[in-house]
Each structure stands twice: as structure tokens, then as C-alpha cells.
Amino acid sequence: MKLYFAGSIRGGRSDAALYARLIARLKERHTVLTEHVGAPSAFPTVEEGMTDAEIWAQDMAWLRECDAVIAECSTPSLGVGYELAMAQRLGKPVRIFHDERRGPLSAMLTGDPYYRILPYSDEEDLFRKLDAALEALQAPASA
Amino acid sequence: MKLYFAGSIRGGRSDAALYARLIARLKERHTVLTEHVGAPSAFPTVEEGMTDAEIWAQDMAWLRECDAVIAECSTPSLGVGYELAMAQRLGKPVRIFHDERRGPLSAMLTGDPYYRILPYSDEEDLFRKLDAALEALQAPASA
Numbered sequence: 487m488k489l490y491f492a493g494s495i496r497g498g499r500s501d502a503a504l505y506a507r508l509i510a511r512l513k514e515r516h517t518v519l520t521e522h523v524g525a526p527s528a529f530p531t532v533e534e535g536m537t538d539a540e541i542w543a544q545d546m547a548w549l550r551e552c553d554a555v556i557a558e559c560s561t562p563s564l565g566v567g568y569e570l571a572m573a574q575r576l577g578k579p580v581r582i583f584h585d586e587r588r589g590p591l592s593a594m595l596t597g598d599p600y601y602r603i604l605p606y607s608d609e610e611d612l613f614r615k616l617d618a619a620l621e622a623l624q625a626p627a628s629a
Numbered sequence: 630m631k632l633y634f635a636g637s638i639r640g641g642r643s644d645a646a647l648y649a650r651l652i653a654r655l656k657e658r659h660t661v662l663t664e665h666v667g668a669p670s671a672f673p674t675v676e677e678g679m680t681d682a683e684i685w686a687q688d689m690a691w692l693r694e695c696d697a698v699i700a701e702c703s704t705p706s707l708g709v710g711y712e713l714a715m716a717q718r719l720g721k722p723v724r725i726f727h728d729e730r731r732g733p734l735s736a737m738l739t740g741d742p743y744y745r746i747l748p749y750s751d752e753e754d755l756f757r758k759l760d761a762a763l764e765a766l767q768a769p770a771s772a
Contacts, residue, residue, distance in 0.1 A: 496735050497705030542740025562640035565735035567710025592639050592708035597685025
């Protein structure tokens, strides 16, 4: 599958290393269009010196291209919230992972029946749930 | 006008007092549908004991009902990002205020030509720009 991985960039980079580990796992069997989200820099972009309009246009093109969206939502982010609403508008399957130790997730996500929310208790639990979610997304019945 | 004021709730309440001052200014001449966003509590809702599905359904009803969305985006928030994308889907005029001292705003907002972004340097500047934005939203030519 072509996956759009969504994680916080300008909202805060405290989970950047976790994003990199998640992207590495996704890449074992899939293509990750937004691999730069896990890069070890403050404001990673796919190419240096892009304007905000270029970043937005690229991300929207990837969102249209992807087969599914995998979001790690433990760090609040305006951009990720926007991307999840846009993914819904485009009819893309969305799986939202959230560290339940970090407090409650936005009611705009948990309350909207479109999304599948996957709270996790620790990183082992996260990767177990991620593997199961990817298998289910690939199964013909839930495609 | 009926205004939908958007500010962070579960993303963090460090700007809650600012939201309350903005809502008070909006209420001088307009109706604010989401007045609870400025309440001095951690997770304010319009009524106590609402489920996340009820909160989401109420917020979406207000978003459909409003004449315009006024967002204060200095605290990153998944819910606000989601609301701004939904406001665009509904064709609502959106004005986004952002304290430029707090670092760069999401490229999903600054890069999307739909939004009018209003960076501000301090609270005096914010209120001056808010008053001008409200007057322009009410003028028949830009309605």
C-alpha cells in the first residue's frame, strides 16, 4: 500500500524519533509517501527551501495518492488535524494511534464516527496494533 | 454575525484566558456559538457530562450554523486543525490569528490559499486586527 504517515511537525517534535520508528516499520512492506516526517530535524520538508504553499500542495497530492492514512496523534498538531479532516473528505481509510498516557485525544477525532481510533499503552502495544491495522487494511474485505 | 470561535481544548489550555478576552470582544457586537471555549476549566463543554460523540455533533452543528470562523491558533490543536478543514468544506469564511512570537504556524494552514492568516505581534495588535477583520466580514462586498 501507499501510506500517508501523519505526525506533528510545527506543532512540536518531541515524538520525532517515534515517528521514525513507525515509518521504518511501515516501510518493511509498504511505501511511505511522507517519510520526511520522521527525519531528525525541527521542520523537515521533502526538499529544502520549499515555500509553505509548495509543502501544502505536495502533502495534498500525497493525500490524494495514498491508499490509507496512518496518524500518530500524541503530540497535538494543527496540520495533522487538518490532514485527517481532508483524508475524510477524500474518502481515505484512516487509523489514528494515540498514547493513552498523554491525556485525552481531541473529541473532534474520537467523536467523529469516520475514524478508527487506536489508543495504546506503550510502544510494544503500539506496534502490535499497527501490524494488525495494516493487515486489516490490506485484507480485500476491508479495503 | 453568528461566529464559531475555535481554540485549543484538549491540545492545551495555556491560552484559555486569551480566548475568554477574545470571546468577550466578539460578543460586544456578535453571537459566539462556542462561548465555552473560553471557560476557565481544563476540558470545558457546553453542557456537563457530554460524550465525545455529542461534543462533536454539537460542534459540527454550530460550524454549519455560523456565518464565519474566528480561530486563535497559537496553541497547536488537532481539533482546531480539523475544524478549520471542515469550515473550508462548508464554505465558511475563516480568519486565523497567530502569535508570531510562538514560532511558525502549520504549513497546512499558511500554505492553503483558502485561509486568511493574521499573524500578530502582541495583544494590542491582535485586537486591532480582530476588529478590522470583523468589520470586513460584515461589509456586504466581502460577505
